[in-house]
Amino acid sequence: MRKLSYREMGLTDNEYEQITQIMEREPNYLELGMFSVMWSEHCGYKNSRPLLKNFPVEGPQVIQGPGENAGVIDIGDGQALVFKIESHNHPSAIEPYQGAATGVGGIVRDIFTMGARPIASLNSLRFGTLDDEQVKQLFAGVVAGIGDYGNCLGIPTVGGEVYFDPAYKGNPLVNAMCVGLVNKDEIAYAVAGEIGSPLMLVGARTGRDGIHGATFASEELSDASREKRPSVQVGDPFMEKLLIEACLELIKEDLIAGMQDLGAAGLTSSIAEAASKKGRGAKVDVTLVPCREKGMTAYEIMLSESQERMLVVPKPGQEARIAEIFDKWGLDATVIGEVTADGMFSVYEGDVLAGTVPVAALTEGCPVYVREAQEPPYYQVCRSFNIEDLAETDPAEALLQLMASPNIASKRWVYTQYDHQVMLNTVVLPGDADAAVLRVKDFKKGIALSTDCNGRMVYLDPYQGGMMAVCEGARNLACTGARPLALTNCLNFGNPENPYIYWQMREAIRGMSEAARFLNTPVVSGNVSLYNETAQGAIFPTPVVGMAGLLANIEQRCQMAFQNAGDCIVLLGKMREELGGSEYLYVCHGLETGMVPQVDLQEEKNLIELLLGLNEEGLLKSCHDISEGGLAAALAECAIKGKIGFIVDIEVHGRRIDAVLFSEAPSRAVVSLAPEKLPKLEKTAAAMGVTVHLLGKVGGERMTYRSAGQAMIDLPVEMVTRIWEEAIECRMS
Amino acid sequence: MKFGVVVFPGSNCDADCYHVIKDVMQRDVDYIWHKETSVEGYDALILPGGFSYGDYLRTGAIARFSPIMPAVVDFAEQGGLVIGICNGFQILLEAGLLPGAMLRNRSLKFICRPVYLKTKRIDTPFSNRLSQDQVIKIPIAHGEGNYFCDAKTLQSLQDNRQIIFTYCNEEGQETPEANPNGSLANIAGICNLIGNVLGMMPHPERCAEEVLGGSDGFYVFDSMITWLKGAMK
Numbered sequence: 001m002r003k004l005s006y007r008e009m010g011l012t013d014n015e016y017e018q019i020t021q022i023m024e025r026e027p028n029y030l031e032l033g034m035f036s037v038m039w040s041e042h043c044g045y046k047n048s049r050p051l052l053k054n055f056p057v058e059g060p061q062v063i064q065g066p067g068e069n070a071g072v073i074d075i076g077d078g079q080a081l082v083f084k085i086e087s088h089n090h091p092s093a094i095e096p097y098q099g100a101a102t103g104v105g106g107i108v109r110d111i112f113t114m115g116a117r118p119i120a121s122l123n124s125l126r127f128g129t130l131d132d133e134q135v136k137q138l139f140a141g142v143v144a145g146i147g148d149y150g151n152c153l154g155i156p157t158v159g160g161e162v163y164f165d166p167a168y169k170g171n172p173l174v175n176a177m178c179v180g181l182v183n184k185d186e187i188a189y190a191v192a193g194e195i196g197s198p199l200m201l202v203g204a205r206t207g208r209d210g211i212h213g214a215t216f217a218s219e220e221l222s223d224a225s226r227e228k229r230p231s232v233q234v235g236d237p238f239m240e241k242l243l244i245e246a247c248l249e250l251i252k253e254d255l256i257a258g259m260q261d262l263g264a265a266g267l268t269s270s271i272a273e274a275a276s277k278k279g280r281g282a283k284v285d286v287t288l289v290p291c292r293e294k295g296m297t298a299y300e301i302m303l304s305e306s307q308e309r310m311l312v313v314p315k316p317g318q319e320a321r322i323a324e325i326f327d328k329w330g331l332d333a334t335v336i337g338e339v340t341a342d343g344m345f346s347v348y349e350g351d352v353l354a355g356t357v358p359v360a361a362l363t364e365g366c367p368v369y370v371r372e373a374q375e376p377p378y379y380q381v382c383r384s385f386n387i388e389d390l391a392e393t394d395p396a397e398a399l400l401q402l403m404a405s406p407n408i409a410s411k412r413w414v415y416t417q418y419d420h421q422v423m424l425n426t427v428v429l430p431g432d433a434d435a436a437v438l439r440v441k442d443f444k445k446g447i448a449l450s451t452d453c454n455g456r457m458v459y460l461d462p463y464q465g466g467m468m469a470v471c472e473g474a475r476n477l478a479c480t481g482a483r484p485l486a487l488t489n490c491l492n493f494g495n496p497e498n499p500y501i502y503w504q505m506r507e508a509i510r511g512m513s514e515a516a517r518f519l520n521t522p523v524v525s526g527n528v529s530l531y532n533e534t535a536q537g538a539i540f541p542t543p544v545v546g547m548a549g550l551l552a553n554i555e556q557r558c559q560m561a562f563q564n565a566g567d568c569i570v571l572l573g574k575m576r577e578e579l580g581g582s583e584y585l586y587v588c589h590g591l592e593t594g595m596v597p598q599v600d601l602q603e604e605k606n607l608i609e610l611l612l613g614l615n616e617e618g619l620l621k622s623c624h625d626i627s628e629g630g631l632a633a634a635l636a637e638c639a640i641k642g643k644i645g646f647i648v649d650i651e652v653h654g655r656r657i658d659a660v661l662f663s664e665a666p667s668r669a670v671v672s673l674a675p676e677k678l679p680k681l682e683k684t685a686a687a688m689g690v691t692v693h694l695l696g697k698v699g700g701e702r703m704t705y706r707s708a709g710q711a712m713i714d715l716p717v718e719m720v721t722r723i724w725e726e727a728i729e730c731r732m733s
Numbered sequence: 734m735k736f737g738v739v740v741f742p743g744s745n746c747d748a749d750c751y752h753v754i755k756d757v758m759q760r761d762v763d764y765i766w767h768k769e770t771s772v773e774g775y776d777a778l779i780l781p782g783g784f785s786y787g788d789y790l791r792t793g794a795i796a797r798f799s800p801i802m803p804a805v806v807d808f809a810e811q812g813g814l815v816i817g818i819c820n821g822f823q824i825l826l827e828a829g830l831l832p833g834a835m836l837r838n839r840s841l842k843f844i845c846r847p848v849y850l851k852t853k854r855i856d857t858p859f860s861n862r863l864s865q866d867q868v869i870k871i872p873i874a875h876g877e878g879n880y881f882c883d884a885k886t887l888q889s890l891q892d893n894r895q896i897i898f899t900y901c902n903e904e905g906q907e908t909p910e911a912n913p914n915g916s917l918a919n920i921a922g923i924c925n926l927i928g929n930v931l932g933m934m935p936h937p938e939r940c941a942e943e944v945l946g947g948s949d950g951f952y953v954f955d956s957m958i959t960w961l962k963g964a965m966k
Contacts, residue, residue, distance in 0.1 A: 147843050151874070152784040154745020238743050238787025330742060418961045419874045421939050422782075424749045429946065439944060441752070554944065 003029060003537040004499045007591040008211065009036035010219060015367060022361045030299045030347060030355035030497050034362060037212065037265035037303055038272060041530050044366030046527040047496040051506055054156055055523040061485050062522055067426050069110040069190060069261065070180075071524025072495035075550050077443055080184045082116035083449070084704050085177035085490040085546040087126070087529035091213065091232040092174040096141030101149035101235040103305050107178040107259035108153065109310070113243050115188035116180025119423060121436055123160040123176050124451040124490070124544040128169025130406055130731040135164075138172050140732065145235075146176070149323050152237035155246070158426055159436035160451050165592075166407045167455065170534040175449060175490040175527075177546040181440070184707040186251060191277050193257035193313040195341045199271065200262040200319075202326055203243050203309040206267075207292035209233045213264060219534040220495060245331040247310060253325075254556025255318040257606040262309040267364070268302045269312045271303035271337075274347055276363040283346040284337030286354070298347055298354040352371050358426040366709065369496075376500035382460050387579055392658050393588045393704070395632070396713040402629045402662070402722055403636060403713065405587045409727030418658060432641060433559040434625050437551065446554035448482030454542030454628070454664075457581045457596045462504045463540055465581075466511025467599040471666050472627060473547030474519050478608040479623040480617035481558045482549035487516060487544050491527040494538025504541040511599075512543060518601040519608070558615050560624035562642030565699035566623055568675050569638075571649055572633065573607055573668030574691050577659035583628045584662035597665035603690075604667040610688040611669060619681055621674040629663035631703065632713070634670045635695075642722045648696030649705040650712075657712060661705070672698055735868050736762040737775040739805065739821075741796045746782035746818065746938065753938045754779075758954050762876055767799040776961050777814035780804060780821025782874070782936060792835055792877045793823035814858050814957055815930045819875055822922075822932030831925055831932045833882035834888070838875070838916030845874040847947070848913050850921050850935060851901040854894050857924060858951055858960035859931045863953040868905045869949035871935040873913060878934040880916040880923075890923060898922035 006016045009032065019027055019035050027035065032215040041047055057065035063080055064072035072082035088103025104121060111118045123146055128135040140528050150157045155178070184688045210233035250256050258277075267284065275282040286301040296304075312333070319335075325334040346356040357364070361372070393401075402408055415430035427446065428437035436449035452472040474484040489512065494501040528681030532539040551557055562569075579585055580594025614620050622642065630638055631650070639646055652660050673681060678694070685692045696706075703720060705713040736754045740747045747764060754762040765772060772778060785796035796802070807828050809815045817825040825831045838844055852860055852867040863869065882890070888897055899919040902911040907919045922933030937950030960962075 032897070058764075148876075150745070151843055151845075151876075152745075152787065154783060236787070238784060241745070241784070243741055362910050416846045418841070421845065421872055421874065421936075422745060422749065422946070424752060424939060424942075424945060427944055427946075441756075444946065 006036065008035065010040055011036050015039060018367060022358065022365065028355055030302060031357050033299050033303050034268045034357055038362040039131065039366045040686045041307050041528065042264050043269055045528055047369050047371060047530060048491065048611065049368050049654040050370050051509045054509055056513060056517040057522050059520060059522045061071045062524055065524050066526060071486065071488055072114065072187060073524060078184050079431040080182050081447060081548055082108050082111050082114045082180040082182055083177065083488055083546065083548055084174050084525035085488045085544060086527040086592055087490050087492060088174045088176065088531050089172065089492065089532055092142055093171055095232040096138045097145040098234050099232055100142040100145030100232045103174050103176045104146055104149040105237065105240050105307050106263045107176045108155065108169050108240065109263065111180035112247055113176045113188065113259050113261045114180065114182065114414055114446035115186050117308055118178050118180045118250060120179045120436065120449060121155050121157045121176065121423060122436065122449055122451050122546065123157065124453065125162045126168040126173035126379045126455065126542060126554045127164050129164050129166055132169065135169060137731060142172065142174055143417050144413050145659040149235055151419040153241050154422050156420045156422050156426055158420050158438065159430055159449055162411055162414055162457065165456065165540065165567040167540040170536060171532050171539050173492050173539065177488065179449060179548065188251050188259055189602060190260045191258045193339055194316065195280065197257060197313050197339045197340055198319065198335040199284060199337040199338045200312040200314060200333050201289060201309060202312055202331055204236060204239050204306055205292045206292045206301055206304045207306045208296065208300055208304065211300055211303045213305040220531045222535065233305050233307045235307050242329045242331055243308060243310055246326055246331055248323065249325050251320060256324050257315050258313040258714065260310060260311045264305065266303055266305045272359055272362045274311060275311065275339065275345065275359045278319055279343060281342045281344045281359055282337060283340050283348060285348040285350065287350050288334060288336040290332060290334055298349050302347060354362055370495050372499045373503040373537040374499035375503055381677050383595045385593045387594065390589060392500055392656060394637050394680040395657055395661055396715060398584060398588045398658060398662065399632050399636065400723060401587050401714055402583060402633055404518050404727040405583060406728050406731065407583055408633055410725045412725060413728040413732055417685055426478065427554060428557060428559060431562065434479040435482065437480050437557050439554045444553050446551040446557060448477045448480050448549045448551060451544055452476060453542050453544040455542040456592055457541040458542065460581045460594065461596045462507035464596050464599055466508035467515040467693065468666055469543060469605045470521065471599055472517035474521055474608055475604065475625045477547055478611040479550040479558065479625050480554050482551040483612055484519065484521045484547050484549040486524045487521050487545050487547045489523060491526065491528045491529050491541040492539060492544065493530055494533045508541050508543050515601060519561055519605060519610055533563060533639050556615050556618060556621045558620050560622055560638050562638045562639050562644050562646065562672050562698045563621040565644065566697040567672040567677065568678050569646055569670065569672050569695045569698060571668065571670055571693040571695055572610060572683065572685060572690055575660060575693060576663050576665035577655050578663050578665050580665045582662055583631065584630065584658060596628050597663065597667055606689050607667050608686055610690045613684060614681060619677045620671050624670050626668040626670065627664055630664050632661040636703055636720055638670060639717050640724055643717065644698055645700035645702045646696060646698050647715045649706045650695060652707045657707065660688045734760055734776050734958065736760055736777050736779060737765045737772055737776060738762060738781055739754050739765045739767060739801055741785035742803040743785045744783035746936065747802060749889045749891060750779045753954060755942045758958060760958060768803045769818055770800050770804055772804045772808050777957055778808060779864055780817040780824050781869045782819030782821060785813050785824065795812050795921060796824045797827040801828060806830060808869045809930050812927065812929050816859060817932040818936055818938065819934055822950060825846050826931045830930050831923055835877045835879055836879040836881050838879050839871045839929045843876040844913055845872065847872045848935060849901050849903055849911065850898040851907060853896050853899060855889040858895045859953055860957050861898055861959055866905060866964065868901060868903065870947055871937055871950050873935045875934055878914045878916065881921040883909055884919060893926055894919055895923050895926065897924055898928055938961045
C-alpha cells in the first residue's frame with residue numbers, strides 16, 4: 001500500500017508542525033495516521049466546537065448531555081430515553097446501500113453502548129431531484145440500505161423525513177437517529193476501568209475496510225471520491241444483532257466498567273476516548289486483534305473502520321462470565337491490551353513498540369478553529385425579492401402541483417420498505433401524525449419523536465431557519481399531544497473554511513440555540529457533518545433536529561386524519577402571508593428565494609402549550625401543523641388521511657390568495673373538533689393568547705376552499721389522494 | 734397450558750410473540766433457546782419472525798439445522814401445535830414440515846404494511862375463532878414472502894384444504910392486485926396435512942391489541958388456546 005503524506009491524510013502544515021512539537025520528534029507513519037483521524041472534523045469537531053458551546057445543554061430532564069455516546073433524558077418511572085442522530089453522508093454518496101446501512105449500524109451501537117435497548121430508528125434524508133437517474137439510484141440504494149439493516153436488527157424505523165432539491169445532487173444527506181430505553185440505574189458510561197483492566201475487543205474481525213473513513217468524511221466530494229470506495233465500510237446486521245443482545249446482557253449483569261463502540265477511526269478512537277475519560281493510558285498489541293486478512297499492518301489495524309465491533313472493559317474478576325455470554329451468542333471476545341497509568345496510547349506489534357502518543361493530545365489536543373464568517377451576497381438579494389412581481393397561479397392547479405411534489409407527497413414508497421411495527425410499540429404509523437408515537441409497555445405514557453429541518457429556509461436565512469427547525473420539531477410533538485423534552489441534532493453544512501459557509505453555521509446555530517433555550521428543549525447529543533460540497537457547490541445548510549418528548553397518556557394521542565362529518569375545522573395561530581422559501585414558490589414558480597417567514601418564539605410557545613392543554617382535555621379529533629405547502633396542503637392531508645372531505649371559508653381580505661393558502665409561516669396548526677367543544681377551545685386559546693380562526697366543517701367527498709363564499713379550490717378527495725400517494729412511486733418506477 | 738417461543742440467533746419477533754401470549758392472552762410462555770434439544774412440557778410452539786442467522790444463504794436455511802429443530806419436528810409429528818410466523822414459516826418450509834418454498838417479493842423490495850386475508854378454513858387449531866371466508870387485516874413485513882410450489886403440490890394443498898389464509902382485498906376478492914408479494918394462488922398461510930402445523934407470512938402478533946391499530950391477530954392465538962382447551966378436556 002502506498003504511503004500517504006500528512007496532507008493526503010487531511011492534516012495541514014500547521015497541524016503537522018503542532019504534532020512534531022507535541023511528540024518532540026517526527027511522528028512515525030502509524031502515529032501520524034492516529035493523529036490524522038482523531039484530528040479530523042468528524043472526530044475532533046475542530047471547526048464546530050466553539051459554535052456548539054452556544055447550545056443549551058442543561059435542564060431538569062437532562063441526565064446526560066453532549067459528551068457521551070448519546071444523550072439521556074428522564075422520562076419518569078425510573079426510566080430514561082437515550083438518543084442521538086448521526087450523519088453518514090459521504091459514504092452514502094459513493095456507496096448508497098452500504099453507506100446508509102452502516103450509518104444505521106453506527107448510531108444503533110451508540111445507543112446500546114449506553115446500556116439502552118434500541119426501540120426506534122428515524123432518518124432524515126436529502127437528495128437531488130427525482131428526474132435524475134443517478135439521484136433515483138442513490139435514493140433507492142439508501143432506502144434499501146437503511147431498511148435491510150434496521151429490519152434485520154428488529155428495530156422499527158418509525159419516522160423521519162425526505163426532501164428533494166437540486167442543492168443535494170451529488171451530495172445526499174443520510175442522517176440516522178436511534179432511540180433507546182433504559183432503566184435509570186442501568187445506564188452505562190464509556191469510563192475505562194482500573195489500571196491493569198483488560199481491553200476486550202468483541203464482534204466482527206478487523207479488515208481493511210473503512211481505513212481513513214473519518215478523514216474522508218471531512219473533505220469535499222469530488223470525482224476522485226469514487227476511488228475512495230474502500231473507505232466505505234460493509235455492514236453485517238446479523239453480527240450487530242448478536243452484539244446488541246450480548247452487550248445488553250453484560251450490562252444487565254453489571255459485568256463491565258466501560259464499553260465503547262468502534263465507529264469513526266476504529267480502535268484508535270474508541271481506546272483514546274475510553275482512556276481519556278479518566279486521564280489514563282492504554283496499551284494494545286495489534287497481533288492479538290483478530291483480522292480478516294493476513295498481513296495487515298499496525299497502521300491498518302488501528303485505523304480500520306470495520307463495523308460491528310465493540311470495546312469492552314470488564315469489571316475486575318468478570319472476564320470469565322463475560323466470555324461465557326459472548327460464547328452463548330457465538331461471538332469471539334479477545335483481550336487486546338490493557339488500561340495503563342502513564343497517559344500514553346502505546347501500540348505494540350508483539351514485543352515491538354510500533355507507536356506511542358499521549359492520549360490527551362489525540363482528544364483534548366485537537367486544534368480548534370474559529371473561522372472567518374461573512375454574510376454571503378445572496379442573503380440580501382433573496383430578502384429583497386418582491387412577491388408582487390409574481391403572477392398568481394390558479395389555486396387548484398397550484399394545490400395539485402404541490403400535492404404531487406415529492407417534498408409533500410406521501411412517503412409510502414419509503415416507509416413500506418422499513419419494518420415500522422416490530423417490538424409492538426408503534427401506536428402512530430408513519431405518515432399518520434406529525435410525529436411518531438410509541439407506547440411504553442406497562443405504563444400509560446408514550447414517547448413521541450420527529451426529525452425536522454427545512455434546508456431551503458435555513459439557506460435563505462440561517463438564523464430564522466435554525467429557529468424554525470427547532471420550533472417545527474417541538475410543534476410536531478405537541479400536535480400528537482406530547483411535551484417536547486430535548487433534542488439531538490445533526491449539523492450538515494458545506495466547507496467551514498469558506499466564510500459564507502461558516503456564517504451559515506454560526507447563524508443557524510445561533511437560531512437553534514435561542515429556540516431550544518426558549519422552548520426548554522436542551523440539546524443532549526449531536527453530530528457535525530461538514531464539507532458537504534461537490535464541484536457544483538455546497539448543500540443547503542441543513543441542521544436536522546431530532547426531537548424527543550413524552551405523552552402522559554397514550555390514549556390521548558392525536559393524529560392528523562379528520563374523523564367525523566360535522567366537526568369544526570379551526571386554524572390555531574395567525575392567518576399569515578409570507579411566501580419566502582415556500583414549496584409553492586419552488587414548485588409553481590421555480591424560485592427558491594424570498595424573505596422567510598419570521599419566527600416569534602413566544603407565539604410558538606403559546607401554541608405548543610395550547611395544543612398540549614387541548615389534547616390533555618381530549619378536545620381535539622385531529623391536529624396537523626402547517627409546514628410545506630402551507631394551510632392548503634395541511635387541510636388536504638387531514639382530508640386524505642381521514643378519507644373525508646371538507647368545506648372551509650378562508651378570509652383573504654384583499655391579500656394574495658396564493659400567499660394565504662400556501663404560506664409556510666410557523667406557529668400554526670389546523671385542528672378539528674366536535675362543534676360543542678368549540679366554545680371551550682376558543683376560551684382556552686384566548687387565555688393562552690393564540691388566535692383562532694373557524695375555517696369550516698369536515699364532511700363530504702370534496703375538498704372545498706372558499707373565500708367569502710367564492711370557491712377557490714374544489715377537488716374530489718379521492719383524486720387528490722391518488723396524486724399524493726402515487727407521486728413518488730410514479731417517479732421511481 | 735404452556736407456549737414456547739423458539740429463539741434463534743437473529744430472531745427479532747420473539748419478544749413480540751412472548752408479550753402477546755403472556756400479557757394479552759394471559760398464558761404461560763417461555764423462550765426456548767435454539768441450542769436446547771428438548772421441547773418437553775410445551776403445548777404449543779411458536780417459531781417467530783426475524784432474520785435467523787442473518788438469513789444468509791437462504792431464509793430459514795441455516796436455522797433448520799439448529800439443535801432444537803429435531804425436537805420441533807418430533808413435536809409436530811406427534812401432533813403438537815406449531816405456528817411459524819414470517820421467518821418461522823420460512824424455517825418450517827426449509828425443515829420440510831410444510832411444502833413449498835419462498836421467493837423474493839415480486840417487487841424485489843421489503844414490504845411492511847397491513848394486508849387483508851381471507852379465512853379459507855375454520856376447522857383448524859389456528860382459525861376456529863374466525864368465521865368462514867372472514868376478511869381479516871394483518872400486517873406483513875418481509876422481503877421473501879413470495880410463496881411457490883409446483884403444480885402438483887398446489888393441487889394437493891387445494892385438495893387437502895391446506896390453504897388457510899389467502900391475500901385478498903377489503904371485499905374478500907383474491908385479486909392479483911391484493912397479492913402483495915406475488916405468492917402463488919395468493920397464498921398467505923398453509924398448514925400441514927393433519928392441520929397441526931401452520932406457516933403464515935403475516936404477523937398476527939402485531940395486531941392482537943387495539944392500541945396497535947387492530948386486533949384481528951388476537952383470534953389466531955385465541956383459536957390455538959380454544960383448541961388446546963378442547964384437547965385437554
